[in-house]
Amino acid sequence: MLKQNTLKSYTLFLLFSFSILSAQLIVSPTASVTDGETYPELYGAQDITTVVIGENTYALVASVLDDGVQIIDISNPASPSAVANVTEGGTYSELWGASGITTVVIGENTYALVAAASDDGVQIIDISDPAVPSAVAIFE
Secondary structure: OHHHHHHHHHHHHHHHHHHHHHHHOOOOOOOOOOOOOOOOOOOOOEEEEEEEOOOOOEEEEEOOOEEEEEEEEOOOOOOEEEEEEEEEEEOOOOOOEEEEEEEEEEOOOEEEEOOOOOOOOOEEEEEEOOOOOOEEEEEE
């Protein structure tokens, strides 16, 4: 009798487990953006991170082929908008082959840390005002 109850328990467990495994997650895209005039720093998009500044949510995209970063306001996911972009050159001397990106908040400022494979370095960008990013420092 004990064996029969155990078998029923295992059968019930297996049926329950199968139901969980067979569930499907359906995802519908809300919007998409591509490299071009509005989003000039997306060719070769390599990495992405998000950050909340004030009441807005931004996506920061590192582009290995455009050698830069695209900042996109995604507060309304159905209607993302380009905010700013930076590219290798001038005060941005460590973005060639931008391949990784993350953000950090220090005090009241928000910074993007961009790893650049071709420059073998890191560019630090103040994005506290995402519309006016500014180069802060580099590591070579």
